[in-house]
Amino acid sequence: MTDDEPLEGDIGPAAAESPLADARGEQSRREELARQAEELRRYEREREARRRRTNAVAGRITVVLVALLLAFLAYDSVTTALQARERGDPWIYPPAVIAALCLAGLAGLAGLAVRAVRRRR
Template sequence: MIGPMRDGADDEPLEGDIGPAAPPAGEAGAARAADAGAGTGSAERGAAEELRRYEREREERRRRTNALAGRVAAVLAALLLAFLAYDSARTAVEARSRGDEWIYPPLVIALICTIALATLIARAVRRVK
């Protein structure tokens, strides 16, 4: 059972703790203020500049990752559209040879997929330039 708190008992380290107890909140703030007043302005500016540099590097990595993901998605979409256009055109040819309807379902789908593929390729070429 935990007994009543003694004055200053919170300064004692707990069992298994390593190192000194943390100073009370008022003392920690005073110690930081003393450190800041002791000519660490350039150190703070250096730390702030380092944080800005890390942020710029992180933003650049994010942009590169997003660009790569966009290229992969565009290639996969192009492959899918090419397959759909090929499959629909082949179906249209087979349907025509059998005398079935070949213009509306298969040929129209093939044309739509071909137009979408051409648009995707045109956008990709325009972005590269």
């Protein structure tokens, strides 16, 4: 089969009615392509906005969970330090230092939360 032979089911090119109709058809095709491109950009903007909202919610949940974990570890370390002091065991190095680190982490998270709230306003 050569290039100039029609394919099976091919009816050939459509004849243009006039040069003016061909120009109008080209104009409408351009407008349709522009509409489709704008619609794709709008979908992409909406998708990006949804992604940002989802990431923001996930970040807040993560911060709350980390804060709860640090609070629990600080409470547990303080309790352990108090019990060790009553028994006369070393209470400063392992438990009190861990409690101080956890409380410092909580203070850091609180500072970041305050900063984020102020930045959001």
